Amino acid sequence: xxxxxxxxxxxxxxxxxxxxxxxxxxxxxxxxxxxxxxxxxxxxxxxxxxxxxxxxxxxxxxxxxxxxxxxxxxxxxxxxxxxxxxxxxxxxxxxxxxxxxxxxxxxxxxxxxxxxxxxxxxxxxxxxxxxxxxxxxxxxxxxxxxxxxxxxxxxxxxxxxxxxxxxxxxxxxxxxxxxxxxxxxxxxxxxxxxxxxxxxxxxxxxxxxxxxxxxxxxxxxxxxxxxxxxxxxxxxxxxxxxxxxxxxxxxxxxxxxxxxxxxxxxxxxxxxxxxxxxxxxxxxxxxxxxxxxxxxxxxxxxxxxxxxxxxxxxxxxxxxxxxxxxxxxxxxxxxxxxxxxxxxxxxxxxxxxxxxxxxxxxxxxxxxxxxxxxxxxxxxxxxxxxxxxxxxxxxxxxxxxxxxxxxxxxxxxxxxxxxxxxxxxxxxxxxxxxxxxxxxxxxxxxxxxxxxxxxxxxxxx
Amino acid sequence: xxxxxxxxxxxxxxxxxxxxxxxxxxxxxxxxxxxxxxxxxxxxxxxxxxxxxxxxxxxxxxxxxxxxxxxxxxxxxxxxxxxxxxxxxxxxxxxxxxxxxxxxxxxxxxxxxxxxxxxxxxxxxxxxxxxxxxxxxxxxxxxxxxxxxxxxxxxxxxxxxxxxxxxxxxxxxxxxxxxxxxxxxxxxxxxxxxxxxxxxxxxxxxxxxxxxxxxxxxxxxxxxxxxxxxxxxxxxxxxxxxxxxxxxxxxxxxxxxxxxxxxxxxxxxxxxxxxxxxxxxxxxxxxxxxxxxxx
Numbered sequence: 128x129x130x131x132x133x134x135x136x137x138x139x140x141x142x143x144x145x146x147x148x149x150x151x152x153x154x155x156x157x158x159x160x161x162x163x164x165x166x167x168x169x170x171x172x173x174x175x176x177x178x179x180x181x182x183x184x185x186x187x188x189x190x191x192x193x194x195x196x197x198x199x200x201x202x203x204x205x206x207x208x209x210x211x212x213x214x215x216x217x218x219x220x221x222x223x224x225x226x227x228x229x230x231x232x233x234x235x236x237x238x239x240x241x242x243x244x245x246x247x248x249x250x251x252x253x254x255x256x257x258x259x260x261x262x263x264x265x266x267x268x269x270x271x272x273x274x275x276x277x278x279x280x281x282x283x284x285x286x287x288x289x290x291x292x293x294x295x296x297x298x299x300x301x302x303x304x305x306x307x308x309x310x311x312x313x314x315x316x317x318x319x320x321x322x323x324x325x326x327x328x329x330x331x332x333x334x335x336x337x338x339x340x341x342x343x344x345x346x347x348x349x350x351x352x353x354x355x356x357x358x359x360x361x362x363x364x365x366x367x368x369x370x371x372x373x374x375x376x377x378x379x380x381x382x383x384x385x386x387x388x389x390x391x392x393x394x395x396x397x398x399x400x401x402x403x404x405x406x407x408x409x410x411x412x413x414x415x416x417x418x419x420x421x422x423x424x425x426x427x428x429x430x431x432x433x434x435x436x437x438x439x440x441x442x443x444x445x446x447x448x449x450x451x452x453x454x455x456x457x458x459x460x461x462x463x464x465x466x467x468x469x470x471x472x473x474x475x476x477x478x479x480x481x482x483x484x485x486x487x488x489x490x491x492x493x494x495x496x497x498x499x500x501x502x503x504x505x506x507x508x509x510x511x512x513x514x515x516x517x518x519x520x521x522x523x524x525x526x527x528x529x530x531x532x533x534x535x536x537x538x539x540x541x542x543x544x545x546x547x548x549x550x551x552x553x554x555x556x557x558x559x560x561x562x563x564x565x566x567x568x569x570x571x572x573x574x575x576x577x578x579x580x581x582x583x584x585x586x587x588x
Numbered sequence: 589x590x591x592x593x594x595x596x597x598x599x600x601x602x603x604x605x606x607x608x609x610x611x612x613x614x615x616x617x618x619x620x621x622x623x624x625x626x627x628x629x630x631x632x633x634x635x636x637x638x639x640x641x642x643x644x645x646x647x648x649x650x651x652x653x654x655x656x657x658x659x660x661x662x663x664x665x666x667x668x669x670x671x672x673x674x675x676x677x678x679x680x681x682x683x684x685x686x687x688x689x690x691x692x693x694x695x696x697x698x699x700x701x702x703x704x705x706x707x708x709x710x711x712x713x714x715x716x717x718x719x720x721x722x723x724x725x726x727x728x729x730x731x732x733x734x735x736x737x738x739x740x741x742x743x744x745x746x747x748x749x750x751x752x753x754x755x756x757x758x759x760x761x762x763x764x765x766x767x768x769x770x771x772x773x774x775x776x777x778x779x780x781x782x783x784x785x786x787x788x789x790x791x792x793x794x795x796x797x798x799x800x801x802x803x804x805x806x807x808x809x810x811x812x813x814x815x816x817x818x819x820x821x822x823x824x825x826x827x828x829x830x831x832x833x834x835x836x837x838x839x840x841x842x843x844x845x846x847x848x849x850x851x852x853x854x855x856x857x858x859x860x861x862x863x864x865x866x867x868x869x870x871x872x873x874x875x876x877x878x879x880x881x882x883x
Contacts, residue, residue: 295648373878458777459780459782460786465801
């Protein structure tokens with residue numbers, strides 16, 4: 128009976144994109160100076176009203192405060208280039224919602240389309256821990272720094288000197304240094320939100336100084352690794368998960384001794400013997416002495432660019448000595464022995480539509496994970512009587528026995544993913560990704576595809 | 589009685605050697621190609637798809653061996669007579685009869701004909717809904733090359749390999765798609781997939797896992813038995829009247845040839861294929877092959 132009360136009860140503390148329905152995604156959250164910060168992103172950011180923001184939750188007043196909004200910049204060719212994933216999935220027409228940004232060249236558009244990652248870190252130049260935030264910018268990703276949580280300033284060059292880097296998906300602190308991995312490529316021809324120009328890992332001990340070095344050779348020496356997608360410090364080591372459409376993700380680890388580039392060791396390859404259906408490592412977290420690796424497909428249920436899937440996600444557990452277990456997924460043979468899911472649960476937690484584990488977070492002794500669940504799109508395509516589906520939140524206290532905490536997007540099928548989880552003094556914070564616009568487009572012949580729009584934030588206590 | 593193990597794959601995908609190896613495990617019994625799931629009953633089989641002698645040999649050899657303890661001209665004749673006397677049996681009853689003769693060992697069977705059509709594999713799963721299934725893959729280019737080479741060696745095969753359906757790439761696609769479709773909703777772990785190249789390149793590693801999966805002995809003695817597929821009663825050409833019942837190459841050289849296994853390769857999926865006009869594999873083939881771990 129007591130166990131029932133261990134599962135958090137969730138309250139919505141933010142909805143409708145926090146007053147801006149163009150804010151579709153809660154990409155990241157962090158606690159800084161005792162307060163919760165949220166990095167938002169916009170699928171469509173054409174004007175100042177649609178600009179993404181960094182928000183702070185005023186717990187006492189139970190309200191959200193904007194602490195940073197994307198500055199407006201002159202539109203350039205990159206402001207309207209088509210999104211490769213959307214183009215592959217939906218066609219060119221729907222792939223460039225920013226194509227008519229403003230009135231074209233010469234008009235102003237938000238510099239950023241979102242904020243991808245947040246971390247509290249004290250670098251060599253920081254008198255105290257600062258909040259660092261990575262941007263998603265068509266002019267090249269930036270790192271923003273704030274020491275007071277109210278003012279943010281860019282530090283360093285766009286894309287660390289490579290302005291075709293669209294974002295830095297992960298900012299991770301490890302052994303007194305800050306690490307970043309590029310996510311996405313933007314050129315004058317296209318935008319790819321997932322695949323970076325090179326599979327690099329960057330490191331610095333002074334992000335405020337803006338000087339970053341490469342922490343590994345590109346792709347860890349394997350050209351089939353198109354990107355490094357995720358970083359995580361666990362068990363005294365740093366782990367990196369890759370995006371590899373040819374053979375499936377890899378996980379590499381280093382103790383980062385000496386000067387960069389460091390020596391890395393591969394602990395998982397070939398998508399943990401599931402090959403390209405484990406396309407990319409989408410989330411990692413340390414829990415109870417092991418590294419938990421969430422994988423899957425990071426597109427809209429499939430990877431339309433590389434024509435992979437649909438396939439449901441898996442959860443892998445890596446021990447400090449490099450052994451790995453299958454926790455959730457498909458039984459199989461592997462070079463490390465027969466792998467049977469410890470949870471006795473198949474891919475996607477037995478839900479075909481859970482395409483990726485997009486977040487992992489430890490909170491009050493339990494491991495939580497959020498999924499990207501795309502059933503609503505399939506329901507529309509199949510002409511189902513009711514549009515159902517939506518993100519799921521799962522919880523485990525031992526890493527093997529999992530129980531569902533939130534499902535069906537908490538009542539909104541358009542909330543397709545929970546990409547942001549954070550353990551906060553107020554409870555477990557859960558940020559959503561909302562695809563109401565795409566669902567409305569996909570179901571334009573139906574009358575029941577208007578769902579609440581804009582991201583939401585929930586707190587579980 | 590234990591559930592049987594069916595090895596499913598297109599022709600020329602290492603299934604003969606794998607069936608020969610696993611079938612020699614002391615708790616298993618490797619069968620020749622029975623082609624039993626092409627019809628609902630023995631009459632339908634014998635006078636239907638099995639009317640081609642090449643499809644009859646395996647069953648005749650198995651019955652001769654299991655009824656009389658040897659495969660000779662006489663015992664094959666008796667097996668043929670036995671079949672004629674049991675035309676009214678259904679397929680399941682015939683399989684159960686073989687199982688009874690073998691005893692409580694896992695019957696290991698591989699008939700590439702099963703995966704040529706959706707209804708054949710559906711029949712197999714209807715009759716044995718809990719069967720263990722090993723989905724074996726081979727690189728589409730080397731698989732096609734092997735099929736062409738075999739046809740070139742045997743005029744009889746060359747003669748029947750006509751029309752678009754005989755295209756090795758098309759066969760590869762069709763067979764694997766039939767397998768995937770039939771097995772996609774099976775309970776977790778009932779169907780396991782492995783690349784033949786991977787399995788054969790490290791038998792120590794993967795045979796142990798196959799035994800774990802089947803919940804049978806993983807000891808060294810069991811492994812050593814599996815490493816002698818040539819000791820199977822079906823590992824040589826049969827007597828007159830039932831010469832084949834398995835892949836001709838396997839029948840002429842059934843032992844594990846480590847040097848040959850070391851030469852197994854997986855070329856790039858982008859390389860031109862050594863048959864037809866020398867083009868590259870289709871996008872459909874490459875996509876499926878990548879799903880299986882080729883690149």
